[in-house]
Structures are given as C-alpha cells and as structure tokens.
Amino acid sequence: MSQAERLHLEDVYVGQRFESRQHFLDADQIKRFAAEFDPQPFHLSDEGARGTMFGTLAASGWHTMALTMRLLVESVPLADGLIGASTEVAWPRPTRPGMTLQVHSEIVDIKPSRSKPDMAIVTIRSETRSEEGNVLQIFTARMPVYKGRKSAQR
Amino acid sequence: MSQAERLHLEDVYVGQRFESRQHFLDADQIKRFAAEFDPQPFHLSDEGARGTMFGTLAASGWHTMALTMRLLVESVPLADGLIGASTEVAWPRPTRPGMTLQVHSEIVDIKPSRSKPDMAIVTIRSETRSEEGNVLQIFTARMPVYKGRKSAQR
Numbered sequence: 001m002s003q004a005e006r007l008h009l010e011d012v013y014v015g016q017r018f019e020s021r022q023h024f025l026d027a028d029q030i031k032r033f034a035a036e037f038d039p040q041p042f043h044l045s046d047e048g049a050r051g052t053m054f055g056t057l058a059a060s061g062w063h064t065m066a067l068t069m070r071l072l073v074e075s076v077p078l079a080d081g082l083i084g085a086s087t088e089v090a091w092p093r094p095t096r097p098g099m100t101l102q103v104h105s106e107i108v109d110i111k112p113s114r115s116k117p118d119m120a121i122v123t124i125r126s127e128t129r130s131e132e133g134n135v136l137q138i139f140t141a142r143m144p145v146y147k148g149r150k151s152a153q154r
Numbered sequence: 155m156s157q158a159e160r161l162h163l164e165d166v167y168v169g170q171r172f173e174s175r176q177h178f179l180d181a182d183q184i185k186r187f188a189a190e191f192d193p194q195p196f197h198l199s200d201e202g203a204r205g206t207m208f209g210t211l212a213a214s215g216w217h218t219m220a221l222t223m224r225l226l227v228e229s230v231p232l233a234d235g236l237i238g239a240s241t242e243v244a245w246p247r248p249t250r251p252g253m254t255l256q257v258h259s260e261i262v263d264i265k266p267s268r269s270k271p272d273m274a275i276v277t278i279r280s281e282t283r284s285e286e287g288n289v290l291q292i293f294t295a296r297m298p299v300y301k302g303r304k305s306a307q308r
Contacts, residue, residue: 036224037224038227039224041235060223061238061241062216066187066191066220069191073192082194084243087243088243090238
C-alpha cells in the first residue's frame with residue numbers, strides 16, 4: 001500500500017469499517033504457539049483438553065489475539081501504525097483447529113486530544129469471526145491517530 | 155507442581171501475590187514474533203523505528219503479553235487453569251531488547267457466582283516489569299475459579 005493510501009486523522013470517521021483477509025488455523029499452529037507462550041494442557045492436545053471446559057483442543061486466547069493483530073496490520077492502514085494505548089480482549093467462544101479466521105473492524109469513537117491539536121484517540125472494535133460467522137474474540141483498542149503533514153501545514 | 159499444590163477457590167484470597175521467574179528478551183525474539191504476528195516497522199528493526207514514537211526497536215505489545223502469559227502459567231498455579239473471561243491490557247512503556255521481564259501478580263477481587271455456588275470470578279492484576287522495576291505492561295484478567303472436589307463433597 002502506498003503512503004498516499006494510508007489513513008490520517010482527517011481520513012477516519014465513526015462507523016468506518018475494515019475487513020481482513022482470512023487465516024486458516026490448524027492444530028499444529030495452535031500447539032506450536034501454546035508450547036512457547038501458553039503451555040496449558042487444553043492448548044497442547046485433545047487429550048489434555050479432556051475433562052476441562054474446552055473438551056477438545058482450543059487455541060490460546062493470545063494466539064487468537066496475535067493472529068488478529070496480524071490481520072489488523074494488513075487491513076486497517078493507519079499511517080502512523082496501530083499502537084494500542086489501552087485495550088480490552090474477550091473470547092465469547094473457543095478458537096478451534098480447522099477454523100478460518102477473519103477480522104471485522106469498526107471505528108466506534110474518535111476523541112480529539114485536549115493537549116495535542118493534531119491528535120485524537122480513535123477507538124476500534126474488532127470482531128474475530130469463524131467462517132460460520134461465530135464471534136470468537138472481541139478486541140477493543142484505543143489508539144493515537146495524527147493529522148497528516150499536509151493538513152498540518154494548511 | 156503436584157495437584158495438591160494447585161489452588162482452588164478456597165485457597166485464594168484478595169491480596170494474594172505471585173511472582174514469576176525472569177525472562178530475558180533479545181532483539182531476535184522481538185523480530186521473530188513481529189515478523190509472524192505484528193509486522194510493523196518499529197517492531198522489526200531499529201531503522202524501521204526511526205522517526206516513530208518508539209525511536210528504536212520495541213517489542214509488539216502482544217509479544218509482551220504472550221511472554222507474560224507464559225510467566226503467569228508458571229507462577230499462578232490455579233488448579234483449573236488460567237482461562238480469561240475478559241481482560242484488559244495496557245503498555246505504559248515500550249518493551250525493549252535487552253530487558254529482563256518479570257511478572258508480579260495480585261488477586262484484587264473475588265466475586266462469587268450467583269448461579270454456580272462452586273465458582274467465583276477472580277480478578278488478577280499483573281504487572282510486567284523490567285529489571286529496574288519499570289512497569290511495561292498492566293494486565294487485568296477476570297477468570298472463573300472453582301472449589302476443589304473435596305470441599306464440594308463436604
């Protein structure tokens with residue numbers, strides 16, 4: 001994407017939507033992430049998940065979040081990058097092997113900074129959904145977004 | 155850790171603290187995580203960070219979070235696992251190569267479930283700190299915690 005296509009503060013609005021590409025998640029990816037970052041039995045094997053609230057292998061929530069971030073970086077082209085000031089993450093349903101993830105994002109709030117006239121805090125709400133449309137994760141982030149240089153020079 | 159040492163609802167209390175081991179983070183780990191999950195220039199190289207709010211290479215916040223989860227799994231021995239119902243994550247300072255991370259956690263709230271007498275929602279607040287004691291990340295998670303089988307049989 002060229003710099004011209006990237007979004008500054010004057011290009012974003014409440015209600016603006018973004019849709020990512022799809023990512024296919026298999027059991028190997030789930031087990032590899034879990035072994036490094038979240039080695040709980042239910043994230044490592046079907047056997048380990050037996051008798052737990054998951055029943056069968058489920059991805060670490062942080063794996064779903066990391067994949068969501070990858071898809072967000074590709075689909076929400078903010079000129080100064082996606083830098084979360086504060087965030088919330090919740091997982092209404094487990095992420096399972098064989099699912100195809102897609103991230104649907106919407107700008108839900110824009111709060112101009114009181115101290116910095118060229119900046120606002122933009123709130124983006126992102127749902128990570130399975131192919132069937134089930135919501136696996138809800139991610140809300142507040143991010144600083146700046147006016148472009150051109151508009152600052154006007 | 156044996157099952158006997160793992161904590162059920164009757165073993166936890168507000169004010170209870172946990173301290174993880176330390177994890178040394180180098181530039182290679184930061185770049186590898188970013189290449190897979192958060193490929194923004196400031197997470198990939200010093201050159202890419204020049205002229206951004208980071209100035210030099212900084213870890214993805216989700217890398218700090220994933221490492222925090224690893225350290226939490228090892229240091230907060232809840233019997234039924236660490237399964238976040240809803241969470242908040244914020245990063246007061248960037249995580250940099252060469253830092254040694256440690257997670258300091260405290261149980262800050264226990265809310266008995268109205269519908270399930272053997273369960274409560276336990277809120278854990280975890281600070282991920284550098285060796286110098288600077289807070290890099292504040293993570294708050296609400297997790298279901300269950301009574302042990304013994305006490306349920308009483």
